[in-house]
Amino acid sequence: xxxxxxxxxxTIGCNYALVAIGFTMVFGVLRLVNLAxxxxxxxxxxxxxxxxxAMQGHFLLSLLCAILATAFVGVMVDRLALYRLRKKGAxxxxxxxxxxxxxxxxxxxxxxxxxSQTRPFKRPKDFGNILIGDAVVGKLQIYILLSILAIVLxxxxxxxxxxxxxxxxxxxxxxxxxxxxxxxxxxxxxxxFAISAALACFAGSMIGLYYQAIDVTLxxxxxxxxxxxxxxGGVGSIPGAFVGGIVVGVIETFVAVYLSSGxxxxxxxxxxxxxxxxxPAGIFxxxxxxxx
Amino acid sequence: MECMLKIEDLKVSYGNxxxxxxxxxxxxxxxxxxxIGANGAGKTxxxxxxxxxxxxESGSIQFMGREIAGTETKKIVQSGLALSPEGRKIFPxxxxxxxxxxxxxxxxxxEVQEEIEKQYEIFPVLxxxxxxxxxxxxxxxxxxxxxxxxxMSRPKMLLLDEPSLGLAPLLVSEIFxxxxxxxxxxxxxxxxxxxxxxxxxxxxxGYVLETGNIALEGSSSELLGSEIVxxxxxxxx
Numbered sequence: 001x002x003x004x005x006x007x008x009x010x011t012i013g014c015n016y017a018l019v020a021i022g023f024t025m026v027f028g029v030l031r032l033v034n035l036a037x038x039x040x041x042x043x044x045x046x047x048x049x050x051x052x053x054a055m056q057g058h059f060l061l062s063l064l065c066a067i068l069a070t071a072f073v074g075v076m077v078d079r080l081a082l083y084r085l086r087k088k089g090a091x092x093x094x095x096x097x098x099x100x101x102x103x104x105x106x107x108x109x110x111x112x113x114x115x116s117q118t119r120p121f122k123r124p125k126d127f128g129n130i131l132i133g134d135a136v137v138g139k140l141q142i143y144i145l146l147s148i149l150a151i152v153l154x155x156x157x158x159x160x161x162x163x164x165x166x167x168x169x170x171x172x173x174x175x176x177x178x179x180x181x182x183x184x185x186x187x188x189x190x191x192x193f194a195i196s197a198a199l200a201c202f203a204g205s206m207i208g209l210y211y212q213a214i215d216v217t218l219x220x221x222x223x224x225x226x227x228x229x230x231x232x233g234g235v236g237s238i239p240g241a242f243v244g245g246i247v248v249g250v251i252e253t254f255v256a257v258y259l260s261s262g263x264x265x266x267x268x269x270x271x272x273x274x275x276x277x278x279x280p281a282g283i284f285x286x287x288x289x290x291x292x
Numbered sequence: 293m294e295c296m297l298k299i300e301d302l303k304v305s306y307g308n309x310x311x312x313x314x315x316x317x318x319x320x321x322x323x324x325x326x327x328i329g330a331n332g333a334g335k336t337x338x339x340x341x342x343x344x345x346x347x348x349e350s351g352s353i354q355f356m357g358r359e360i361a362g363t364e365t366k367k368i369v370q371s372g373l374a375l376s377p378e379g380r381k382i383f384p385x386x387x388x389x390x391x392x393x394x395x396x397x398x399x400x401x402x403e404v405q406e407e408i409e410k411q412y413e414i415f416p417v418l419x420x421x422x423x424x425x426x427x428x429x430x431x432x433x434x435x436x437x438x439x440x441x442x443x444m445s446r447p448k449m450l451l452l453d454e455p456s457l458g459l460a461p462l463l464v465s466e467i468f469x470x471x472x473x474x475x476x477x478x479x480x481x482x483x484x485x486x487x488x489x490x491x492x493x494x495x496x497x498g499y500v501l502e503t504g505n506i507a508l509e510g511s512s513s514e515l516l517g518s519e520i521v522x523x524x525x526x527x528x529x
Contacts, residue, residue, distance in 0.1 A: 163393070170383045170394050177381035180343060181444070182369035182397045 004135035005257050006250065011141045011210065013249020014148040015203040019222060020229040020241035021155070022196030028172035028236040029166040029192045031092060036077060037200060038223020042216055044070035044201025046114050046207045059124040063205055067198045074197025076191045077102055081187065090133035093179055093213040103223070110216045121208035144206045152242060153203065155195070159238065168192065173237070221265055225252075228272040234285025243283060247271075294321045296449055297373075302351035302361070304334075304341050311337040314351070319449070324471055324481045326491035329501035334380050335484045338501070339453045342370045343375045356448070359516060369439035370398055371495055374447035378454045378484075380438040384427025386477075388418050391426050391437055395444025406445075411440040413471060420505040439470065449480040456469050456487045468494045488525035492516045500525070 019041055026034045047066035054060050081098050127140040159165035171178040171188045179185050208214040229248040233240025248268055256264040304312040309333045319325045329335050340346045344365040353361040360368050383391050396404040412419040415436045420430055422453040425436055442450055456464040471481055471494050485491035492498050492512040500508040513523050
C-alpha cells in the first residue's frame, strides 16, 4: 500500500515538477510570477485532446502538435502583453496582475471553445499493469515517469551545458550584463516562455491520460500547487522546482489516502505557508550576498 | 589621427530630468581618454547610452564613421565596442570560464578558447579561479573578470566604467597598469573614473563632466595642472 501510494504520488509529482520548472524558469529570467501558467497547462491538455480526437489516433503526433501550439501561445502571452509592459518600464507587479488577466482570458477561451464540463480523455490503448512487490503499477505510470525524467535530463543538459542555456542563465542572473555580451534578451525571454508552455502542455496531457478526464478548473488548482512546489524548492531554482513538485505530489497523495481525500487540494497551501514561515528561500534557494 | 568615437550634442533624459545636456566629445584610435566627474555627473549614463542600453533624446554617436545612437546593444557590441560596467555586473552563479565564454558570444568556439587563454595570460589570477563561481570571488578578482570579459569580444574600443571603485589601493594601481597593457594590445580605451588623479595619470587626454555638461577638456597633464580640476577633483593642494 505504502509503495503503491508512493509511486502514485511520484507520478503526479513529476507532472507538478515539469510545470513548476517552467514557472521557475520564467521567474528566473523576468522575476515575474506567471499566474497564467496553470491556465496554459489546461489549455495544453485540451489542445492534445482536441487534436487527438480530430486525428483519430496517433497520440504522440497529436501531443507534439499540441506542444507546439501551446508553446506558440506562451510566446504570444509575452509578446502581446508582457513585452509591452517591459518596454514601458512598468512596475513588476503590473506584470503579475497582467498574467492574472491572461489566466482569466485563457480559462474563458477554453470554456467557450471546449465547454466547461469535464471531458473524458481517452487513452490510446489499455496500457496494463505490472506488479512491483505487491504494488500494482500501471505501465502508463512508468511511461510518464520515464518520459518526464528524460525531459528533465535533456532540459538540464540544454540549460547547464550549452551556450544557449548559459545565455539563459546569464539573462536570469543579470539581464543588462547579458545584453552587453550581445545576447538578444528578448529572444531568450520568448524561448523561456515557449519552453515553459511546452512543459505545461506535456504535463497537462499526461495528467489527462492518467486521470482519463480533464476540465478547465484543473488549470487553477495545478497553477497554485506548482506555485507552492516552486516556492518549496526555492523560486528560480530548477532542481528546486523538480524536487518541490515531487514532494508536493507525494505529500498530497499520502494526505488523500491516510487523512482525507478532501484535504488533497488544500495541502499545497499548507506546505506553502509552512515554507514561507520556516524557510522562505526554499530548499535550494540561497540568500544573495552583495559584494562591494 | 583617425577618430574612433565621435559624440555630438548628445542629450539624454530620465522622464523630466535631463541627465546629459548636450555632450560632445571625440576619441581617436589608440588613445586612452579619461572621463572624470563627481557622483551623479552623468558618466555612467553616457556609457549606457553609448552601449544602447538607454535611448538618447537627440544627438549623434558615431563609432568608426557609423551612427550607432539608439541602435540595439547587440549590434553595437558586434561593431567593436565593449563595456566593463560600473559595479562589475559579472554573472555570479556562472564559473569564471563561463563568464569569459559569454564575453566572446560572437566568436567561434575555437576563437573563444584562444581568447580565454589570452585573458588568462593578462590576468593569471583568473586561471586559478577558472572553475569557481564568479560571485564567490573577491572584489578585485571580480573586477579583473569584468575587464577580461569585456575584452573577450576583441573590441576595438573598451569602455571602462569605474574600474577602481571599492578596491584596495594596491589593486587600484594594478587595474590602472592594465589600461596601458590594453592600449599596447591595440585597443582604444575610454576610462571613466571618480578617482581623477589616477585616471589622469594613466591617460592621454581627459574630459571633465559636471551635471550633464562637459565642463573642461584637455590633455591629461594640462588637466592635472589645472587650478579648477585640482580644487574640485583632486582635493586641493
